[in-house]
Amino acid sequence: MFFWPNLRRRLALLHTAVILAFLLAPLVIMVPISLTSGTMLTLPVPGWSLQWYEVIFTDSRWTVALINSLIVGVAATAIATALGTLAAIGLTWGRFPGQQTMLAIISLPLVLPIVILGVACFSFYASVGLIGSRLSLILAHAGLAAPVVVTTVMASLKGFDRNLMRAGASLGAGPFLCFRRILVPLVAPGIMTGALIAFLVSFDEVVIASFITTAEQRTLPRQIFSGVRESISPAIAAAAIVLVVISGVLLALTSIVQRRARLQRGTAR
Amino acid sequence: MTTSTRPQTAIDRAPGNWRPAFSRLLANRDLRLFLLVLPLLAFVVVTVVVPVAQFLYRAVDNDLLAENLPLTAASLASWAPDQGVPGEASFRALAHDIHNAREAGTLGQVAQALNQQITGVRNSFIKAALLVDEPDGVTPEELMQAIPALGETPLWALLQSAGSRWTDFYLLQSIDLERNAGGEIINVSADRAIFREIIWRTVVISVNVTLICILLSLPVAHVLANARAPWSNLLLALVLFPLWTSLLVRTVSWIIILQGEGPVNATLLFLGIVDEPLRLVYTRGSLYIAMVQVLLPLMILSILSVLLKLPKELLRAATSLGANWWQGYWRVLLPLLSPGILTGSAIVFVFALGYYITPTLIGGPRDQMLSSYVAQFTNKTLNWGLAGALAVQLMALLLIAGLGWAAFRKLQGARR
Numbered sequence: 001m002f003f004w005p006n007l008r009r010r011l012a013l014l015h016t017a018v019i020l021a022f023l024l025a026p027l028v029i030m031v032p033i034s035l036t037s038g039t040m041l042t043l044p045v046p047g048w049s050l051q052w053y054e055v056i057f058t059d060s061r062w063t064v065a066l067i068n069s070l071i072v073g074v075a076a077t078a079i080a081t082a083l084g085t086l087a088a089i090g091l092t093w094g095r096f097p098g099q100q101t102m103l104a105i106i107s108l109p110l111v112l113p114i115v116i117l118g119v120a121c122f123s124f125y126a127s128v129g130l131i132g133s134r135l136s137l138i139l140a141h142a143g144l145a146a147p148v149v150v151t152t153v154m155a156s157l158k159g160f161d162r163n164l165m166r167a168g169a170s171l172g173a174g175p176f177l178c179f180r181r182i183l184v185p186l187v188a189p190g191i192m193t194g195a196l197i198a199f200l201v202s203f204d205e206v207v208i209a210s211f212i213t214t215a216e217q218r219t220l221p222r223q224i225f226s227g228v229r230e231s232i233s234p235a236i237a238a239a240a241i242v243l244v245v246i247s248g249v250l251l252a253l254t255s256i257v258q259r260r261a262r263l264q265r266g267t268a269r
Numbered sequence: 270m271t272t273s274t275r276p277q278t279a280i281d282r283a284p285g286n287w288r289p290a291f292s293r294l295l296a297n298r299d300l301r302l303f304l305l306v307l308p309l310l311a312f313v314v315v316t317v318v319v320p321v322a323q324f325l326y327r328a329v330d331n332d333l334l335a336e337n338l339p340l341t342a343a344s345l346a347s348w349a350p351d352q353g354v355p356g357e358a359s360f361r362a363l364a365h366d367i368h369n370a371r372e373a374g375t376l377g378q379v380a381q382a383l384n385q386q387i388t389g390v391r392n393s394f395i396k397a398a399l400l401v402d403e404p405d406g407v408t409p410e411e412l413m414q415a416i417p418a419l420g421e422t423p424l425w426a427l428l429q430s431a432g433s434r435w436t437d438f439y440l441l442q443s444i445d446l447e448r449n450a451g452g453e454i455i456n457v458s459a460d461r462a463i464f465r466e467i468i469w470r471t472v473v474i475s476v477n478v479t480l481i482c483i484l485l486s487l488p489v490a491h492v493l494a495n496a497r498a499p500w501s502n503l504l505l506a507l508v509l510f511p512l513w514t515s516l517l518v519r520t521v522s523w524i525i526i527l528q529g530e531g532p533v534n535a536t537l538l539f540l541g542i543v544d545e546p547l548r549l550v551y552t553r554g555s556l557y558i559a560m561v562q563v564l565l566p567l568m569i570l571s572i573l574s575v576l577l578k579l580p581k582e583l584l585r586a587a588t589s590l591g592a593n594w595w596q597g598y599w600r601v602l603l604p605l606l607s608p609g610i611l612t613g614s615a616i617v618f619v620f621a622l623g624y625y626i627t628p629t630l631i632g633g634p635r636d637q638m639l640s641s642y643v644a645q646f647t648n649k650t651l652n653w654g655l656a657g658a659l660a661v662q663l664m665a666l667l668l669i670a671g672l673g674w675a676a677f678r679k680l681q682g683a684r685r
Contacts, residue, residue: 008594016492016504019485023511023562026522029532033525042530079312087309094302102306106313108321111667113623115640116321116660119647123327124320143316146309175301204515207625221517228521228630237525240518251513 027244034237041234052238062239064216065223069203072134072219076141076202081195083142084149089183091150092157107147117144118211125212132214140208145198152197156190189261196254200247325664327657328439334431337370337379338363342432350422350450360409360419363428367394368401385652386427386438390418422450436654443658444468464642468662471638474553474628475621478560479614482568485561486613487606490572495581512566520627523559524550527631556632560624564617571613575606608681615674622666639663 033041037049056062091103109117117140125136160183168178184191206221213222220239227236335342340362348355370376376398384391397415400407409419418424426448430436441447441454445462449455456462493504511519527533527549534546549555583605587597625640632638639659646656 012488012492015485015488019489019565020504020507023565024507025526026519026562027511027514029522029526030518040530041525041528044535083309083312086305090302090305090307094299094306096299096303102310105318106309108313109317111619111671112317112321113625113640113643113660113663113667115623115625115643116324116663117317119643119656119660120320120324121316122647123324123653124316139316143313146313150309200513204517206517221515224517224521225626228524236521240515240521243518244514247513247515248510251510 030237030240030244033234034241036234036237039233041237052234053242055235056238056242059235062220062223062235065218065220066242068134068217069219069221072137072141072217073199073202075138076145077195077199079138079142080145080149080198081191084146084194084198085153085187085191087146088150088153088157092154093162103150106150109144110147114207118208121208122211131212132217134217136212137209137217137219140212141202141205144205144208145201148197148201149191149194152194153187153190156187156193160186189257192257193254196250200250203246204243324657325661327653328443328661329435329437330654330657331430331434331436333375333378333382334436335434337373337375338366338428338431341366341428342430345425345429346432348425348429350426350452353422354420355425357409359425360412361405361407363419364401364404364407364412367397368404371398371401381651382654383424383427385654387418387424390416390424393418426450439654439658440661442655443662464659464662467637467639467642468666470636471622471663472666474556474560474636474638475618475624478557478564478621479568479618481557481561482565482617483610483614485565486568486572489569490576493569493573494576508566508569511562516563517626519563520559520630523555523562523631527555527558550631551633551636553632553636556628556636559627559631560621563627564620567616567620568613571616572606572609575609579605608678611674611677611681615670618670619667622663622670639666 032045034052035048035050036045037047037051038045056066087106091099121136121140122131125131125133125140130136130139164182164186165178168182169175173181204221206219206225209219209222210225213219218226220243224236224239224243227233227239341359344359344362345355348359367376370379376394380391380394383394393416397412400411400415413419416424430438438447442457443464445457445465446454447457489508493501493508496504525531529546529548529550531549533549534543537543537547538545579602583601584594584597587601588594592600622638623640624638625644628636628638629641629644639662643656643659643663646652646659
């Protein structure tokens with residue numbers, strides 16, 4: 001017999017399956033296209049080949065873009081993580097006037113429409129003579145990624161027992177030693193997670209890059225973007241897969257870091 | 270959360286522990302913690318806040334004209350458009366200003382800026398520059414021959430506006446308004462009115478994307494909340510995965526999927542549902558598909574985070590008290606879920622308002638949102654004033670959305 005609650009459950013399951021397919025379809029579809037032996041972005045593919053991956057890793061336009069992406073990503077992450085971690089500590093533990101406003105200012109890049117930031121960066125770095133340099137993109141990306149680090153580190157600081165710092169101080173350790181030997185090791189998973197996400201933010205960013213870089217400093221997303229507009233070739237799909245694989249590896253790393261941190265905390269108790 | 274006074278340590282109380290003034294200042298714990306925030310705060314102010322403020326200021330910035338046309342503006346100080354074309358003195362002042370601007374090398378920029386407001390005067394001003402070697406010898410007739418627009422009042426009104434360091438021209442233009450000859454604010458003629466439609470379109474697309482996301486998310490969130498251990502993690506990972514993959518990649522994928530030779534059209538043709546490929550990409554529909562696909566995980570997560578905190582027996586309790594399933598859901602569960610729906614909506618709506626990459630790549634010309642025009646007026650026509658004004662409109666929409674969200678939150682808090 002027809003049983004209503006059961007039907008409802010099945011409909012919800014079916015709906016979820018359809019939605020998951022919808023969410024994943026654009027990622028799945030890139031795999032066969034990147035492996036095509038043809039020259040068109042069409043399905044079904046005429047045959048299989050690794051030629052487009054060869055293009056990505058040998059054609060200088062793509063290799064330069066990949067290297068630029070890595071340099072900009074690593075440098076922006078370093079700045080964002082260093083400044084973001086310090087700010088997160090100050091914002092979590094401090095009590096000073098204007099604290100909420102400061103957090104709001106630091107979080108601004110998260111809600112700001114990216115085009116406004118892109119145009120603003122273009123005009124700003126042009127006026128200080130940094131346009132078309134890798135440094136301008138690194139600084140812009142660091143500003144974009146810093147709020148992510150702040151949020152992540154602030155969250156992991158909530159679970160940190162501050163008596164540990166007091167204990168360190170009472171045993172004669174200065175603030176810097178306490179920071180290095182007590183705080184950093186315990187909050188490391190949060191900092192790592194923040195850094196990885198910061199890298200992803202920079203690694204995926206295309207709008208600011210398209211406003212302030214020239215051909216020499218173009219990043220991987222920027223190269224894909226101009227590829228879509230200028231010459232549609234399956235190399236875009238191969239580059240996209242490379243982008244997704246790197247993101248996926250970093251994401252897996254993040255969850256491993258977090259799981260290990262949980263286990264460590266478990267054994268410490 | 271934390272106490273504001275630090276318990277004194279043995280070191281603090283050690284006898285003879287003299288600290289210079291600066292160190293004593295640093296002994297204030299909150300000040301030390303503030304100094305930790307300072308580097309990032311300064312960094313964000315320099316690389317984000319200042320550039321954005323400078324860009325938004327361009328919407329009202331009239332410095333270029335004010336600095337290059339001071340004599341003309343001064344000569345027009347007591348002039349009003351209903352007096353008709355001004356006298357010879359103003360022509361001579363203009364000849365001097367053009368001469369000075371040419372010598373300073375800024376005439377091209379000035380002509381460009383004037384051209385943003387009165388189309389076609391750029392070339393006239395460049396032409397006039399050849400006449401003004403001897404500014405005092407130029408007759409009004411000669412100048413008017415080079416710049417025919419000087420025979421009418423609108424250009425003089427524009428030159429008069431150089432007397433102020435600010436202009437409201439671009440802000441008015443960005444909402445299809447202008448000043449008439451008498452200085453009153455009026456609607457621009459219908460054939461030039463484009464921006465209200467663009468702003469409205471941006472809002473409509475964002476609202477629709479938000480609503481679609483809410484409707485699609487609710488059942489998924491319930492399935493995720495009720496799934497058992499290994500499955501729930503897998504499902505959550507599948508929902509999260511797209512969130513961490515490039516937005517650009519996902520948009521390009523939709524172009525491939527929906528294009529004329531793409532798999533969707535191939536399937537429709539194969540099944541005989543259509544005779545020729547449908548035009549799916551570069552339409553409003555394809556824009557909605559791509560935007561919802563990108564923003565849906567955020568809504569699912571927001572709703573799920575609230576749903577997981579609610580007891581699972583709520584619906585059963587409601588039905589045991591005589592409500593049918595629908596009543597139970599609508600009257601009991603949905604109100605409790607509303608904070609999650611609201612937060613998710615705020616995030617999705619704010620992100621959607623600022624969308625640029627996706628509409629640019631997958632939307633048609635009539636599906637472009639505010640961001641695309643900000644970029645276009647910067648890149649193609651170099652009309653910084655209008656780009657800045659449209660950016661101001663976009664920020665205003667964000668502010669309204671933010672205030673609306675805060676008001677809703679307050680209302681919800683008050684009800685409880």
